[in-house]
Amino acid sequence: MKTKFILPLLKLWIIGLILSINHSAFAQNVVPSNAFVETCYNKVDCYRISNSAFIFKNNITGEFLLQVDFSKFKIGNDTLDDWLNDLSKTYFVFDGQLSPADIISINNNSSRPCVVNGTLHFNGYTKPYRLELNFFRSSGTGPIISNSTPNYVDRPTVSMQIAFHAKDFHLGNRSHHYKKTIRLAISRGYVNDWSPEVNAIIKH
Numbered sequence: 001m002k003t004k005f006i007l008p009l010l011k012l013w014i015i016g017l018i019l020s021i022n023h024s025a026f027a028q029n030v031v032p033s034n035a036f037v038e039t040c041y042n043k044v045d046c047y048r049i050s051n052s053a054f055i056f057k058n059n060i061t062g063e064f065l066l067q068v069d070f071s072k073f074k075i076g077n078d079t080l081d082d083w084l085n086d087l088s089k090t091y092f093v094f095d096g097q098l099s100p101a102d103i104i105s106i107n108n109n110s111s112r113p114c115v116v117n118g119t120l121h122f123n124g125y126t127k128p129y130r131l132e133l134n135f136f137r138s139s140g141t142g143p144i145i146s147n148s149t150p151n152y153v154d155r156p157t158v159s160m161q162i163a164f165h166a167k168d169f170h171l172g173n174r175s176h177h178y179k180k181t182i183r184l185a186i187s188r189g190y191v192n193d194w195s196p197e198v199n200a201i202i203k204h
Contacts, residue, residue, distance in 0.1 A: 031190040032051050032052070032054055032190075034052075035184060036183075036187075052073060053066060054192065054202070055158060055189050057156075057194065062099065063098070064118070066095075066160075067093045087171070092121070093122070094121070095121070096116035096129075098116060099114075111136040111137075113132065114133050114135065125170055129164075136157050136158070136159075137156040159189070164182055166182060
């Protein structure tokens with residue numbers, strides 16, 4: 001093979017290696033969490049669970065941020081996914097401010113309830129919201145299942161529930177005309193430390 005063909009292939013290999021390293025680092029640094037969504041549409045209770053949430057906290061500024069991607073609740077069946085179509089066209093985001101006491105208190109082997117005042121962002125609209133959280137953090141000394149399995153036991157986790165009316169975010173104006181309360185719940189979701197990846201993930 002001639003040198004002029006080898007060099008471009010070598011460059012592509014190097015670029016691919018760099019991208020794979022960055023992707024691996026991204027996957028290790030930022031961990032998604034399972035979210036549960038439930039509502040009533042056309043007199044039918046609809047619900048779904050998916051690994052579709054990202055949770056971040058900034059230990060310096062106290063900012064707390066949650067994003068849920070409704071498109072990840074879809075399972076690939078047009079009929080069963082119909083109730084999610086309008087919801088999945090935008091991201092659901094909550095951002096608020098933790099107090100210094102709340103940040104300091106998230107210690108090993110402890111749990112702490114707290115309230116975060118912030119803002120919900122959805123469908124291009126915003127609404128003030130008072131979010132009740134329950135933080136928990138283990139010591140990180142528990143057994144690891146296997147060496148090949150990522151161990152996130154040392155990360156703080158948080159549980160929360162959010163309920164909002166469809167009309168608060170003008171969802172009734174969309175084709176599905178949502179009218180009922182929409183509920184989101186996260187149980188022991190992973191809390192990621194603020195990092196450069198936040199700007200690449202959060203969209204609102």
